Amino acid sequence: MTEYETIIGLEVHVELKTKSKIFCPSSTEFGGDPNTHVCPVCLGLPGVLPVLNKKVLEYAIRAALALNCEIAEYSKFDRKNYYYPDLPKNYQISQYDLPLARNGYLNIEVNGQTRRIGITRIHMEEDAGKLIHQGTIATSPYSLVDYNRTGVPLIEIVSEPDMRSPEEARAYLEKLKTIIQYTGVSDCKMEEGSLRCDANVSVRPKGSREFGTKTEIKNMNSFKALQRALAYEVERQIAVLEEGGRIIQETRTWDESKGVTLPMRSKEEAHDYRYFPEPDLVPLIIDRRWVEEIRATLPELPDERRNRYIKRYDLPAYDATVLTATKEMADYFEECVALYPNAKAVSNWMMGDLARLLNAHNMDITQCKVSPRQLTDMLKLMDRGTISGKIAKTVFEEMFTTGKDPEQIVQEKGLVQITDEGTIAAVVDEVLASNAKVVEDYLKGKDRAFGFLVGQVMKATRGKANPELVNRLLREKLHSS
């Protein structure tokens, strides 16, 4: 069988979080009653004039700089013409041949290898409205239209066809999301649609220089869906070629429940958009000083921050990557290490119990009730021997649920570790006395019996006995008997 190489490029749409729309003062707020965040401009009524929101340009430049793009000196808007009721004007104001930014890149890491993925261009455009179908799109007798989203500012980020696997495509999208979130210009919530992704996929025999025929995949609403859809599509294309068939250039939609991509009914000649310069908007001449001012306000970006964590805090690369995946997570980490110097301990708790609880409750770190001070206070209680590592897990869960201070929880629940030798010794004696058979096994060389005895002591003290003391006292008493 021929070996194939996969070629993937992504087109990503990101909603910018301005207060008002790109060309009119209507609100961009998510989730209002239908058709309440609209005005004559975004409804495309006759005689209106769009005017660019300056913040959109600023945010777009900010994102483009974070993605290492060159910012155009001269840029303009164009009309992209198509008939579809999600836009009332029958055209979308977008950018065609003179986009805002070009020639950027970002770095991804897959299987321990760093790869640079090129960004062809970034342009600004208006979002379309939402169509609501009764039942499915195919059987619905009619559609309902809500224009609240019409005119919400978007940037479209087009990658080079540089990705060679679904894993790389996913890593690219995750990295893109992280970088954009750091810049603060978008929430990048895939589930709310503020980050959307289409993929162009093709395969070719390994070593071949020419690209194969590509398909465009739509409707992937999560990182997992992106990876699954691409993996399916690559396999499908290879199977077609292996059977001597050929790939048809078409748009396909990802069916999440069936786990397959399906051809979308082709809109005849849909790609004939007849772009022409938008006569209602004047060109942009972008001041270099302004670009440099924006560049100067960029925060430390994920790669730099990750590398700093490895150097300064001596963290493993894996920890540093996870902790810098969102700006909020990284800020939380740094607040913690400012209060408590053992960075690895902070990292372990954040990536372990904290991440697990956040996941289980479908929360992000900004909603977490445990403050960095409270987490580090708990670590200090462990260091002082007030609580054991095992009890700390219980305390942390309680902190997570109630937001109470660790000291208060330890007191209220009587979780202070027992470090008094006499108290533990008395419990050890009791356990030995009531488990004569196990003691015998141990003395005959059954090591596992020891673990059982430790467990019995911990059980009798409700987990509060200092584990090292328990171990030592048990051994002493067993060997002196």
Added chain:
Amino acid sequence: MITIKDVEHVALLARLELSEEEKQMYTKQLDAILEYAQVLNELDTDDVPPTAHVLHLRNVWREDEVGEHLPPDEVLANAPETEGQFFKVPRIV
């Protein structure tokens, strides 16, 4: 030269349904219009930089402030069909 195929293509993109007679008529008319526009090709533009805009205005923009929305009854006033607060449109194929 405009052909009947060009007219059919443009009509489809514009969602226009044309009779055979209309197609013939528009083919002739569009051809005449484009031929007339050929006059522009007689201009010598060698020393004129291409432009997308004829005005000398640049960088016209507004601040990011939310303004007034259109009242719901006015939003839907021109809609051929509505349902609740939605515009109602034919099924999209």
